[in-house]
Amino acid sequence: MSRKFLGLVLPLAILIGWEAIWYLAANPLESISRPSQIALALMHGLSDGSVLLLTWQTFESALLGFVIAAGLGVLTGIFLGLAPQLERLVRPTVDLLRPIPSVALIPLAMLIYGFGVRMESSIVAFACIWPVLLITIAAVRGIEPGLLEVSHALQLSTWQRISRIVVPAAMSRIAVGLQLALAIALVVAVTVEIVINPRGLGYGMMSAQQSLQFDRMYALLLWTGLTGWGLSRLSQTLIDHYSPASRAQLPRSPA
Amino acid sequence: MTRCFKWLIDQSGAVAFMAGLLALWQILSYYELISPLFFPSPARTFSTLWTQLLDGQIWPPTLATVMRMVYGWVAASIFGVILGALIARSMLAQGLLNPILEFMRPMPASAFIPVAILAFGLTNQMSTTIIAFGSLWPVLLAAIQGFRSVDERLYEVADALRLSARERFFKVALPSALPDIMAGARVGLAVALILAVVTEMQASLPGLGQNILTAQRAFRTPELYASVIMLGVIGFVASGLLHWCERHTLRWRQAHG
Numbered sequence: 001m002s003r004k005f006l007g008l009v010l011p012l013a014i015l016i017g018w019e020a021i022w023y024l025a026a027n028p029l030e031s032i033s034r035p036s037q038i039a040l041a042l043m044h045g046l047s048d049g050s051v052l053l054l055t056w057q058t059f060e061s062a063l064l065g066f067v068i069a070a071g072l073g074v075l076t077g078i079f080l081g082l083a084p085q086l087e088r089l090v091r092p093t094v095d096l097l098r099p100i101p102s103v104a105l106i107p108l109a110m111l112i113y114g115f116g117v118r119m120e121s122s123i124v125a126f127a128c129i130w131p132v133l134l135i136t137i138a139a140v141r142g143i144e145p146g147l148l149e150v151s152h153a154l155q156l157s158t159w160q161r162i163s164r165i166v167v168p169a170a171m172s173r174i175a176v177g178l179q180l181a182l183a184i185a186l187v188v189a190v191t192v193e194i195v196i197n198p199r200g201l202g203y204g205m206m207s208a209q210q211s212l213q214f215d216r217m218y219a220l221l222l223w224t225g226l227t228g229w230g231l232s233r234l235s236q237t238l239i240d241h242y243s244p245a246s247r248a249q250l251p252r253s254p255a
Numbered sequence: 256m257t258r259c260f261k262w263l264i265d266q267s268g269a270v271a272f273m274a275g276l277l278a279l280w281q282i283l284s285y286y287e288l289i290s291p292l293f294f295p296s297p298a299r300t301f302s303t304l305w306t307q308l309l310d311g312q313i314w315p316p317t318l319a320t321v322m323r324m325v326y327g328w329v330a331a332s333i334f335g336v337i338l339g340a341l342i343a344r345s346m347l348a349q350g351l352l353n354p355i356l357e358f359m360r361p362m363p364a365s366a367f368i369p370v371a372i373l374a375f376g377l378t379n380q381m382s383t384t385i386i387a388f389g390s391l392w393p394v395l396l397a398a399i400q401g402f403r404s405v406d407e408r409l410y411e412v413a414d415a416l417r418l419s420a421r422e423r424f425f426k427v428a429l430p431s432a433l434p435d436i437m438a439g440a441r442v443g444l445a446v447a448l449i450l451a452v453v454t455e456m457q458a459s460l461p462g463l464g465q466n467i468l469t470a471q472r473a474f475r476t477p478e479l480y481a482s483v484i485m486l487g488v489i490g491f492v493a494s495g496l497l498h499w500c501e502r503h504t505l506r507w508r509q510a511h512g
Contacts, residue, residue, distance in 0.1 A: 221369075
């Protein structure tokens with residue numbers, strides 16, 4: 001309890017100091033809004049629904065891209081994890097594509113799709129697919145060989161082997177990969193909006209800055225942080241609830 | 256011998272797979288089954304890249320992007336390690352800072368771009384600040400983790416040997432935390448490259464990010480791909496170098512298992 005209280009000290013001190021400067025300084029900087037103004041701007045934005053609309057726009061693209069990447073990554077990962085020879089064939093190509101920064105593809109995606117959800121989610125999907133793919137391959141590889149031998153002994157079909165043995169055995173580690181990808185999805189979505197795409201929280205911040213509504217800009221920044229934090233807490237809770245083993249397995253996963 | 260042979264087969268298979276993909280792409284764009292505007296044939300892309308490499312057109316922006324990335328990343332790494340060591344030493348600091356760190360971890364660094372533009376304008380300073388800020392968190396969190404998990408007995412040995420505080424840090428704490436720090440620094444480097452590209456696009460600063468954007472606006476897609484390939488090469492080489500450093504500096508650790 002005292003630890004939690006300790007954590008509040010510094011943020012509160014910063015806020016109070018920040019607010020105090022406004023009263024003490026002769027002519028304070030207009031571009032550094034007061035915490036109270038920021039809180040008001042956030043409340044205002046939330047009550048007129050504009051912040052929620054921006055949040056929804058960001059989530060729409062982030063989640064769509066995440067779902068595409070998760071689906072493709074997990075399926076391909078299971079396939080390649082079960083076929084090591086094929087994986088050796090594909091791996092160098094993946095290793096060459098993976099270091100390409102996803103944001104470098106923004107202009108290309110804009111050329112193909114124009115502004116909007118599709119362009120943003122395609123970038124998100126490109127960014128998210130690599131961690132999902134590589135962690136899924138590693139997860140399938142890490143399955144106890146005995147389990148796969150049992151499935152051979154039971155003469156399960158390939159489909160049964162995947163659905164009854166492989167997926168349940170690898171799921172806890174795949175979930176960690178998905179959690180990582182979800183965090184990346186939100187970051188990339190906001191980045192695409194900051195750079196070019198006129199929708200969502202990132203664009204909201206840029207346009208607030210350009211129209212000199214600094215309190216709104218800081219409010220959106222705070223809100224973006226809160227949603228990111230909320231999303232990571234939510235995914236952690238889901239993982240803890242559905243696969244408590246994944247936490248214990250995390251340190252064992254290869255980098 | 257057979258091992259070497261097997262390796263050779265694997266490698267040639269991998270190269271064949273890559274060549275097959277490129278050939279497929281070439282055929283598809285040759286017969287215009289995919290739009291050659293969006294997906295120019297590999298032959299055109301690579302000949303553009305080759306020309307730009309030879310006439311030197313692509314080197315200045317490449318160098319600009321690399322320098323941007325390295326400046327921000329080095330600043331973030333040094334600062335992250337020092338701050339991490341300080342935070343890990345004191346329970347009070349951890350208690351004070353933990354919620355802020357937890358809050359900042361999932362935060363997109365690019366979200367601070369509007370604020371940084373406000374503070375610095377569309378300048379290199381803005382870009383370096385954002386890059387350093389973004390790649391600070393992975394290094395810092397890894398450093399805290401690393402310094403915290405230093406074996407207590409090592410400090411006892413250091414006390415017994417009456418090492419000075421500086422020696423304690425450089426001979427005991429830092430080497431022991433290095434694997435974690437290196438892992439964090441590798442993530443930080445990837446973040447730095449991404450943010451270098453983002454800030455170049457956002458603030459029209461010279462570099463490959465700006466090149467990509469201008470190539471797109473002029474519909475010169477082969478040039479766009481050439482810059483994207485260069486960025487991929489930078490990322491690949493940078494992480495490869497760091498991996499090599501990691502193996503090199505941590506060799507003593509592997510020897511002890």
